[in-house]
Amino acid sequence: MNIYELIILATLASTGRVFGLILLSIVTGWIFGYISIKSKLFESIYIGLNEILESVPVISFFPVVLVFFIYHIGGYIGAELSADFLIFTAVVWNIWMGIYQAFKTVPLPMLEAIENLRMGLIDKLRNLYIPFSIPRIAANLIPSFTDGFFYITVSEVFIxxxxxxxxxxxxxxxxxLINSNSLKLVYFSLIILGIVVAITIFGLREFVKHAVAKYSLESEIPIPRYNRPKYLAKFYSPLTTPARRIGNITTRYLSSPMRRTIRLKKLEEEKESGNLIYRILGAIVGLAILSLLIYGVFSILISTTYKLWIYLLNNSLYILINLAYDYIRVxxxxxxxFLISLFAAYYLALHKKAEAIAIQVIQVVAAYPSPVYFPIIYAATYAIIVRFLNYLxxxxxxxLLGFLSTFYYLFYALWLGIKAIPQEYWEVMDNFNLSYWQKMRYIILPSTFPYMISGLTSTINSAWGGLMIGEYWLNLNGHNLEVRHGLMKLIDIWTYEGNITLAAWASFLxxxxxxxxxxxxxxxxxxxxxxxYVMEEGIFAA
Known part of the structure; x- marks a missing residue:
């Protein structure tokens, strides 16, 4: 096998690795999302852990887990599981957050409908929760794919x-190839990577458009129709929009009121009993996770010497000050x-030709690993930026590196949110002849608020990866990119120096x-x- 065939196979292997872990993220997200809306205790633990695991740079926060895979499992399987774990942590959190946000904002009339029909767990998920979450998953699917490739260099090669x-x-x-100075092969690899990423993202973008049209409530986007043989129709018909699906079931079950009377009192008792079971289950799962964390922390505490505690505590204030600098950057x-994403997403959602080009370009660029493309930007702009900004x-x-590594989370979320706004809202804006800023204030921002929070949370939490790369980058085109103050810089330095204890303590704080x-x-x-701010409920209120 020659080197060119090897490059193509390696690109396909990385792509398959990312997609397999995205699928795992979606399935587990449905499970955890449903438990979280049924149990307040599990919800608090789940959201808190989701925030922590998304925010803390993977390499610095999970050394114990990596050591477990490498030294307890060992061999290529251990290395593969470690790489899969690292990529999983890069793609999973925004999907979990998007599914949770979707489950959390299901319109009340839909919830009342499935309760009145006495659906079981599987039917609830199949007919309402999963379809309703698909637009949110679609909003995070492309960012997860691009984020997986963003971290591919630190996931497939790690220390x-x-x-x-x-x-x-x-x-x-x-x-x-970079280490062997084979620059021509590096450029060829980037070309192949770009082609695969472009093709993949084009397919994902078509799926996103179809998902928004099919699973959003009365979206303005038409569902594309294809000529299919009638004997295959049954494979394509289930689960249209959640509202239509609920409507069909309601019509079927309640078509004969004389035969199917709903006993409200008994229904409420059954509902409370079912919720109690899920609350207990969620509490058990949440407490089990919390107990494991407490046990791990306690084991570390009792094994830490008094002298080491004094050393760590003496450095805590210094760590927190540097963390404050990083929070300003974030x-x-x-x-x-937010500012760029809001106006760009609104413009592109309404201009199809510009959207077709811009979305493709943004997605391809976002999928390239930052250590590969950022040095090119740095070399091309260094002299100009230094001339105007000097030490800044x-x-x-x-x-810039932090922005390039994370802005697309918020952009995609707002873009999908705007495209998912029901047609009735657009008609209201036209009928009242609202100005651009009135549309933003009264319709666009309130309607996309759930999408905005999901995207903004992922943007904030993912910015740390870019900071960890950018705050301490030595010998970048003959220059050192190094900030004066920053926690990510400290973690990098302490890791390179072998001071894992202090790096782990900084990650803990x-x-x-x-x-x-x-x-x-x-x-x-x-x-x-x-x-x-659940825009779908406006349809029912009208």
């Missing part, structure tokens, strides 16, 4: 201690991402701050979205 581990894939192959990235040029490039953010921001915003 535990002083040992380097590799698995077969385009990420590890590109690293080997806030700037989030604000810039370092911060500019770090923020980081995790505490992140879970506080999850409780005070994400959960409250999700609850607010459910109470006031």
């Amino acid at each position: 535990v201690g002083t040992t380097s581990f590799h698995v077969f894939g385009i990420g590890s192959l590109i690293v080997n 806030s700037l990235i989030a604000v810039i991402s 040029s370092v911060e500019f490039f770090v923020l 980081f995790g505490i701050v992140v879970i506080i953010f999850a409780i005070l921001f994400t959960k409250r915003m999700m609850d607010l979205a459910k109470e006031k």
Whole structure:
């Protein structure tokens, strides 16, 4: 097998690895999402852990897990499981958050319909929750794919201690080609990667359009129809929009009221009994997860010496100060991402020709691993940026890398949210002749608020990966990209120096701050979205 065939196979292997883990993320997201809406205790634990695991850079926060895969399982299987775990952590969190947000904001009339029909768990998921979550999954599917490829270089090639581990894939192959200075083969690999990514994203984009048209409530996007043989129709007919599906079932079950009377009192008793079971199950699962975490923390605490505790505590204030600098950077990235994403998503959602080109370009660029494409941008703009910004040029490039690594979460969420706005809302805007800013204030922003919170949360939590790469990047085209203050820089330096204890302690403090953010921001915003900003309920209210 020649090197060119090997490059093609490696690209396909990495693509298959990412898609397999995305599918696993969706299935587990449905399970955890349903339990979370039935159990407040599990919901709090689930959202908190989701925030922590998404935010903390994978390489620094999970050394124990990597050591488990490598040294307890060992061999190529251990390395493959480690790579899969790292990529899984790159693609799963926004999908889980999107599914949770969808389950949390199912319109009340739909919930009442499935309760009146006394559906079981499987029927509820099949006929309502899963179809209703598909637009949210679609909104996060492309970002998850691009994020998986963004981290492919650090997932397929990683270091535990002083040992380097590799698995077969385009990420590890590109690293080997760069180390051997085979630049022509590197460029060929990038071309093949770009072709595969472009084809994949085109297919995903068509699925996104179809998902929004088919599973959103009365979306303005038409569902494409294809001529299919009649004997195959039964394979394509199940699960149209959640509203239509519920309507069909309601008509079938309630067509003869004299024969099918609903005893409201008994129905309420059955509902409370069913919810109690799910609350107990959720509490058990949540407490089990929490107990494992407490046991792990306790085991570490009792094995830590007094001298080491003093050393860690003395560095805690320094760690928190550097974390504050990073939160300022993340806030700037989030604000810039929101402003650009909102106006760009609105424009592209209404201009199909521009959308067809821009979405494809953004998705392909976002899927390229940052260590590959960012040095090109850095080399092309370094002289100009330094000339105008001087010492602030370092911060500019770090923020740019953070923006490129995460803005598409919010962009895709807002783009899908705008495309999912029911046609009736667009008619209202036209009938009242609303101005651009009135549309934004009264319709667009409130309607897309659940999408916005989901995308904004993922944007904030994913920005840390870009910061970890950008805050301490030595010998980048002959220059060192290094900030003065930043927690991600400290973790990088301590990891390279072998000071794993201090790096792990910094990640632990980081995790505490992140879970506080999850409780005070994400959960409250999700609850607010459910109470006031479910645009689908406007259809029923009308």
